[in-house]
Amino acid sequence: MNTNQIEALIGMTATFGILVLLILPSVIGLVRERRIDRQIREAQEAREDVPAQKSSSRSTVPSTATWYAEGRRSKKLVSS
Structure with missing residues (x-):
């Protein structure tokens, strides 16, 4: 090999x-x-195979944040 071939x-x-x-x-x-x-x-296929989850028979209690937000929403400001 000559120099030109090595450079190439x-x-x-x-x-x-x-x-x-x-x-x-x-x-x-x-x-x-x-x-x-x-x-x-694969996750979607696995999810389709799993039956729907049944809801709990136990009643749920709203959290403090939900209770506070509901109270705030129910108060209406009336301007005269």
């Missing part, structure tokens, strides 16, 4: 390396997105 080989290798560095993040992102999509699809 180094140039092609550098160009290929830069190309790989530019494309690698996109490929990693695509692979990650496909994995997430597959997990979402």
Whole structure:
């Protein structure tokens, strides 16, 4: 190999390396997105197989924040 061939080989290798560095993040992102999509699809399929949850027979008591908000909403300001 002469000097011109070695320089061409180094140039092609550098160009290929830069190309790989530019494309690698996109490929990693695509692979990650496909994995997430597959997990979402599997979760939806699993959710369809599970029967609907029955409500509890026990009565629920509203929290203090709910009670306070309801009291505030019911008071109307009347301007004369």
